[in-house]
Amino acid sequence: MQAFLARLGRNRKPADSENDAYYTAGQLALIKARFRHKTSGMVAGCILATFILLGFFASFFAPVDPTIRGADAEYRRGAPQLVYFWDENGFSWRPFTYTYSKEKKQLDLKALAGGDLNALDALTSSGALSSSSQNKFTEDRQQRRYLQFFVKGWEYSLIDLSVAGLNLDLRWDRHLFGVEQGQIHLMGTDEDGKDVLSRTLHAIWITVSIAIVALIVKLFTSLLVGGVSGYFGGRIDSVLMSITEAVRVIPSIPVYLACAVALSQMDLTSVQRYFAIAVLIGALDFATLGRRLRTHILMERNQDYVLAAQLCGSSSSRIIWRHLIPSFTSYIIVDTLINFPYVILAETSLSFLGLGLTEPVNSLGVLLQKAQDPDIQQNMIWQFFPVVVFVALIMAFVFVGDALRDAADPYAEKK
Amino acid sequence: MTDFLANTWLLWILLSVAAVLFWRSRSSQYFQYVFNRYLLALLTLLIVSGIVFSLMEVLPGDCAEKYIAYKNTQGETITQADIDAERARMGLDRSLAVRWGSWVTDLTLRGDLGFSCAKRQSVNLALGERFWMSLGFCLAGLLFAYLIAVPFGILSAYMINKPWVDTNPQHSPRERAFNTLGLVVNKVLDLVLRVVSYLGLALPNFLLALTIILLYVFAGEPMPTGLYSEQWRTVPWFSDEGFSFGKLNDFLGHIWLPIFVIGWSATALQLQTVRALVVDESNKLYVDAARARGVQGVALWAGYPVRHSISPLFNSVGFDFQRIFNDLPIVAMVIGLTDAAALLIEALSMTNDQELAAAILFLVALVVISMNFVTDIVLAAIDPRVRKSVLGS
Numbered sequence: 001m002q003a004f005l006a007r008l009g010r011n012r013k014p015a016d017s018e019n020d021a022y023y024t025a026g027q028l029a030l031i032k033a034r035f036r037h038k039t040s041g042m043v044a045g046c047i048l049a050t051f052i053l054l055g056f057f058a059s060f061f062a063p064v065d066p067t068i069r070g071a072d073a074e075y076r077r078g079a080p081q082l083v084y085f086w087d088e089n090g091f092s093w094r095p096f097t098y099t100y101s102k103e104k105k106q107l108d109l110k111a112l113a114g115g116d117l118n119a120l121d122a123l124t125s126s127g128a129l130s131s132s133s134q135n136k137f138t139e140d141r142q143q144r145r146y147l148q149f150f151v152k153g154w155e156y157s158l159i160d161l162s163v164a165g166l167n168l169d170l171r172w173d174r175h176l177f178g179v180e181q182g183q184i185h186l187m188g189t190d191e192d193g194k195d196v197l198s199r200t201l202h203a204i205w206i207t208v209s210i211a212i213v214a215l216i217v218k219l220f221t222s223l224l225v226g227g228v229s230g231y232f233g234g235r236i237d238s239v240l241m242s243i244t245e246a247v248r249v250i251p252s253i254p255v256y257l258a259c260a261v262a263l264s265q266m267d268l269t270s271v272q273r274y275f276a277i278a279v280l281i282g283a284l285d286f287a288t289l290g291r292r293l294r295t296h297i298l299m300e301r302n303q304d305y306v307l308a309a310q311l312c313g314s315s316s317s318r319i320i321w322r323h324l325i326p327s328f329t330s331y332i333i334v335d336t337l338i339n340f341p342y343v344i345l346a347e348t349s350l351s352f353l354g355l356g357l358t359e360p361v362n363s364l365g366v367l368l369q370k371a372q373d374p375d376i377q378q379n380m381i382w383q384f385f386p387v388v389v390f391v392a393l394i395m396a397f398v399f400v401g402d403a404l405r406d407a408a409d410p411y412a413e414k415k
Numbered sequence: 416m417t418d419f420l421a422n423t424w425l426l427w428i429l430l431s432v433a434a435v436l437f438w439r440s441r442s443s444q445y446f447q448y449v450f451n452r453y454l455l456a457l458l459t460l461l462i463v464s465g466i467v468f469s470l471m472e473v474l475p476g477d478c479a480e481k482y483i484a485y486k487n488t489q490g491e492t493i494t495q496a497d498i499d500a501e502r503a504r505m506g507l508d509r510s511l512a513v514r515w516g517s518w519v520t521d522l523t524l525r526g527d528l529g530f531s532c533a534k535r536q537s538v539n540l541a542l543g544e545r546f547w548m549s550l551g552f553c554l555a556g557l558l559f560a561y562l563i564a565v566p567f568g569i570l571s572a573y574m575i576n577k578p579w580v581d582t583n584p585q586h587s588p589r590e591r592a593f594n595t596l597g598l599v600v601n602k603v604l605d606l607v608l609r610v611v612s613y614l615g616l617a618l619p620n621f622l623l624a625l626t627i628i629l630l631y632v633f634a635g636e637p638m639p640t641g642l643y644s645e646q647w648r649t650v651p652w653f654s655d656e657g658f659s660f661g662k663l664n665d666f667l668g669h670i671w672l673p674i675f676v677i678g679w680s681a682t683a684l685q686l687q688t689v690r691a692l693v694v695d696e697s698n699k700l701y702v703d704a705a706r707a708r709g710v711q712g713v714a715l716w717a718g719y720p721v722r723h724s725i726s727p728l729f730n731s732v733g734f735d736f737q738r739i740f741n742d743l744p745i746v747a748m749v750i751g752l753t754d755a756a757a758l759l760i761e762a763l764s765m766t767n768d769q770e771l772a773a774a775i776l777f778l779v780a781l782v783v784i785s786m787n788f789v790t791d792i793v794l795a796a797i798d799p800r801v802r803k804s805v806l807g808s
Binding site (some may be wrong): 242243245246247248250251252253254255257258259261262265341345348352353354355368371372377387390391394395398399 | 455458459462463466467470471473474475614616617618619621622625628632733734737740741742744745748749759760763764767775776779783784787
């Protein structure tokens with residue numbers, strides 16, 4: 001490497017200081033530096049950050065209130081509204097959409113008046129009475145609705161820390177964009193008239209925050225099990241490891257299901273239920289990380305620094321928490337990030353079965369559940385928008401996790 | 416006495432295997448390991464049964480209430496005293512530990528998995544061929560995953576750091592063109608498979624199943640849900656005219672969908688694993704040494720890095736099976752299968768049928784544990800490195 005730099009002969013910093021920085025860098029700094037070189041990881045990281053920002057400030061970015069209060073009764077099951085800059089009436093710098101009005105169905109009931117049963121059959125089988133054909137909208141191309149930015153809308157809390165016990169609740173009522181009158185539905189509406197785009201944006205943060213809670217719980221259980229089992233070894237180790245093994249061989253989704261059914265029996269609010277599910281997913285997922293940690297600590301506990309700490313009179317818990325686990329931090333961080341998509345998938349699968357979060361909550365699993373409905377598959381294809389967002393989000397997580405795994409590998413340079 | 420022996424065959428098999436292993440373990444270190452592994456597997460099974468049994472206790476309702484509710488629909492008026500009497504008759508008033516004990520002894524002594532409250536028949540009957548069906552699905556999915564993941568994972572590892580164009584000046588132009596073509600084909604294949612495998616990780620199974628069904632809806636064709644079409648459902652496999660090939664044809668036309676769907680994400684995961692394992696091994700010194708001795712091409716790869724990456728892969732077969740079964744219930748619900756996984760979902764979320772659900776979960780764990788046991792002892796027998804690390808400790 002040095003010879004190569006010397007041959008380049010450009011005005012670089014002296015090679016020595018560079019090498020010093022390299023050899024004295026901490027584990028995390030090395031990971032960061034290696035991660036920067038990975039293009040796919042960086043791109044995925046940017047996309048992921050965008051998603052999470054969009055999700056966290058969803059109320060600001062969403063043009064419509066995603067709850068039933070913001071439901072547009074005049075525009076149920078409506079298709080996405082397109083945004084234009086020009087049409088046959090001319091060009092406008094300000095993007096606009098049109099006013100949509102519900103089409104009044106002209107049912108020919110005259111034939112029925114004569115008592116003609118064939119006409120009645122024809123009417124019922126033509127689908128004219130089905131709800132999807134009742135919701136036809138015409139756009140009034142003369143009535144433009146101009147998009148406005150930073151409009152005043154419903155009030156929301158931008159950052160709400162009152163949950164964490166702090167008395168901080170930043171409230172605001174500005175939104176990134178909206179239209180002068182009425183609402184804009186860039187991704188259409190569902191059968192209640194709730195805006196699909198707004199629901200999806202809100203769902204991202206709910207889903208990610210469940211995963212965060214689940215991963216924190218998982219981290220603590222696996223640190224506890226792995227740390228105790230590895231440090232003490234012997235009989236405690238065998239007992240804990242046989243329990244871990246037993247938990248590992250039982251398929252997890254049925255176990256979540258049974259717990260979710262038990263939870264549904266209790267009288268929980270949707271927020272409590274949401275945390276209960278996150279804690280559940282986290283608590284039952286300790287096996288893999290716990291085992292890895294145990295193996296690491298089993299090897300590490302015979303080192304001299306542990307003996308030194310013991311001779312200084314440190315307690316076992318202090319040695320585990322302050323000396324042994326920190327030597328494994330980078331692996332733990334990387335493993336936690338890699339596990340993000342799997343935890344999200346677990347939550348989504350549960351919600352998809354109707355036993356995780358349920359309808360009024362905007363989680364991605366709840367929104368994906370709709371993809372099962374044949375009516376939505378055939379008549380409201382825009383409700384598949386959350387599916388696209390979901391796949392993109394998980395892909396971003398997978399790519400970032402993959403790049404991180406490569407970056408955290410201490411032997412990466414040999415390849 | 417003969418009745419007793421016939422009923423307790425399971426116990427005798429377990430005990431005699433243990434006895435044979437113990438006898439051999441006194442003269443052989445390897446069998447000592449196998450014997451320890453066997454005891455550990457039995458212990459794990461016992462813990463699994465405990466976990467599963469206590470998990471099922473949290474499900475609301477019990478068998479007596481369901482039986483009374485069933486009688487209620489027949490027009491009889493039921494009082495709390497009746498429920499209590501029924502509960503005492505079924506033994507539900509005993510403590511959890513006692514019931515667990517009797518469940519385990521029933522299972523080991525008679526192979527009896529209990530009584531399904533919702534189906535009103537024994538679990539063994541209610542499960543019957545459905546369990547074999549699920550097992551078949553999972554094994555087929557596993558086979559599908561391995562058949563795709565292993566060769567292409569190795570290819571992907573081989574293609575790492577390879578250029579797109581052959582610029583070796585020692586080759587003739589014709590050779591270079593030929594090699595470049597091969598490289599481009601392999602690179603594209605590798606790239607496609609990696610993107611597909613990332614998609615496999617990102618797209619949950621049920622979404623994949625839904626997407627395929629959606630494509631059928633757009634194409635206007637009948638969906639390949641279930642196991643057979645309507646007209647073949649009641650036709651027996653064997654009739655007077657011999658084996659019914661029409662039914663087989665129809666069956667094959669339906670069966671690919673669940674196998675493909677459940678095999679998909681396992682394939683994606685395995686592809687990544689195989690690639691990582693082979694890349695790790697191919698950087699080791701012994702591969703360089705072999706290269707220096709003049710071993711090249713297929714002989715080098717098959718003989719050194721690939722051969723050594725197979726054993727960790729083989730070791731994870733049990734957990735791959737578990738992962739595939741984990742996804743099966745949701746896929747079964749989307750596709751409309753009627754196997755044990757669908758029964759499990761029904762028992763858990765609709766009928767709260769505790770014994771049935773416990774039995775299915777226990778059987779899956781049993782399969783996973785036996786797979787792990789078999790792979791462990793086979794690996795220790797054939798792989799010198801594993802044998803050394805196991806017996807040396």
